[in-house]
Each structure stands twice: as structure tokens, then as C-alpha cells.
Amino acid sequence: MKDQIEFHFNKAVDLAIARIEQEARTILRNHQNLDEFVMGMGICSFSTKSGGKIFLDEDDTPKYMTRLNEFIDKWDCYMKLTGVPMRFTATGKRITDW
DSSP, rough: OHHHHHHHHHHHHHHHHHHEEEEEEEHHHHHHHHHEEETTTTTTEETTSSOHHHEEEEETEEEEGHHHHHHHHHHHHOOOOOSSSSOOOOOSSBBBOO
């Protein structure tokens, strides 16, 4: 039974990561001022083309990031999602080892 639980937990993590990537790419495509999404080591943020950063867990996070922020906030404590390293642009490949 332990193997089944681990299998389903890992599957849930994979699904959650896929959803984060899908939503972050949508945000990047819809907001041309953004350049890249970065997640890892407990944080996630978008970088702007002007060189700034927008962290998802701050009070001044734009409203269009609310859905992604709430999803990560809800599941991160269980799945440690922000510990999964990834970075990508709207159409670029997902990089996991930088």
C-alpha cells in the first residue's frame, strides 16, 4: 500500500507542476511586460523585461496572478511545489538545471 500512496502522491505533484507551468505561460503570453517565470528554493516570481521581479506571495502582486498564486499557496505546504526548480519564457523550453 505504501508504494501506491507514493505513486499517487508523485502523480499529484506532477499534475500540480504541469498546472503551474501552464498558468505561468498563459500569464507570460498575455502580459508582454513580463519576460520569464522562475521557481525554486521556496520562491516563485516573474521577471519583467525592464529588469524587475514580481514575487507571487507579496501583497502588491498583480490581480492577474491571483489564480496562480492561490493555487501554489494552497498546495505548496503539502507538495513543496516551490522547491521544484524551473524557469521558462512564454514559448521557451523549461529549464530545470541552472
